Amino acid sequence: MLGVHLRKLRQRTTVSAEEEQIITALVAGVREVRPDQAVVRAGEELSSSFLLLDGWIARSKDLAGGERQITELNLAGDFVDLHGFTLKRLDHDLRSLTPCRLGVVPHERLRALTEEYPRLARIYWLMTNIDAAIHREWALSLGQRSALSHMAHLFCELCVRLDVTGLVENAAYDFPLTQREVAECLGLTVVHANRTIQELRRRGLIALESRRVRILDRPRLEQLSEFEPHYLSLELREI
Amino acid sequence: MLGVHLRKLRQRTTVSAEEEQIITALVAGVREVRPDQAVVRAGEELSSSFLLLDGWIARSKDLAGGERQITELNLAGDFVDLHGFTLKRLDHDLRSLTPCRLGVVPHERLRALTEEYPRLARIYWLMTNIDAAIHREWALSLGQRSALSHMAHLFCELCVRLDVTGLVENAAYDFPLTQREVAECLGLTVVHANRTIQELRRRGLIALESRRVRILDRPRLEQLSEFEPHYLSLELREI
DNA sequence: CGAAGCATTGAAGTGCGTCAACAATCGTGG
């Protein structure tokens, strides 16, 4: 059940068989949600965190006028609100973009983990820090990249992150976002997101249809977006 | 020496006298840097983290063309690269905006902290998660707020964060950034940052001169920017 | 099969960028 999650961890550091047991025992249950549901709302008091076993989840913040910024996309294997363990309340919403299966991890078990398995605590601390690194790269994109370069960067990032967990086949992967949601990731209007997708298509960089993308020219896509995967911390480390 | 840092922690949770001792013992030395120096560069291998005792530090990422996005401003009391403990290399640069005094905390001591003082480890984990929450609010600003609203939001955020450590007097605080650096925070050009500052002045919301801001009309500034301090996690919690 | 959401297109508008010049301030050395 946690295979995808463990692959994600093992991309960054070693996880022993015993540690794998401990991690597996964190999950107290499974929750299934339909697409387009609020999984957690900003400000709710939390007593457990969710490990995404399958599906896509968007983390977003809204302004009063209804403008929405998606601050991160979470994929299978991601611990979507691990930061809720220390924060106790989230500053943003979690919404399912697809049907999702979520492993429920009570905060009490995470607390016990920090007491008894400090190395695993450090690994999960690392995971929240990688999340923050993704936020910073998104800030760079939002502030400095053009719409075209920003969108290209998003497709590069998702390709690398999905590849870690084996969800890319032949440079193609499922991409369940509507153009509205893409726009909300990039800080654009739907209209301009549409035109930007078409420009990427026109240049022969991607193919996108029926909720699936194929990267047709990865070198040029990476060049256009100045994509550098270092921020994803994909190399092994001692921890 | 760590008074400001401890105030920041105690805004979020209790810190006992014994814990205060442990924290104090984390600091192995002090490093002083002049303004406008690279404190840490992206990609460097790290074996210690810096606790900012005094001064301002900017965390920024650059594109090849020289465009720079400041992803966070760090103030006295902030652990500027605590995330470096697990990441081992930063994805961004740290640059001093003023003369700074930095407490040097060897990663080995942080590792020992996670082994021996899990509650303190959870507190520092919380601190990195608050950092990420600030990143998300900045992403919302970058993607969805107008230049004027975004700038107003920045002044509100800094006022609240500086107030926690007693650095605000009469709604005024030191603000050492040049307009170029302000622009790099907001994802604007210098010219437009300048015009936006003038518009805030013209509306009677702030006074800004000789590297010091005064907030003249806080309610209207907060309204203009839809500032809501929840994301800063300022309330006490069990951890 | 109808309604609702989603994708696409065109035309016109605007917030912010670009370019260029100049003024004010600062830091440094003479």
Place this chain on the structure above:
DNA sequence: CCACGATTGTTGACGCACTTCAATGCTTCG
């Protein structure tokens, strides 16, 4: 203490990337 070059702040004219508004066709799914 003044001179002076460099950095920072300010202003104006003009341009463009992206927005806004509005309409139309295309999917999807009760």
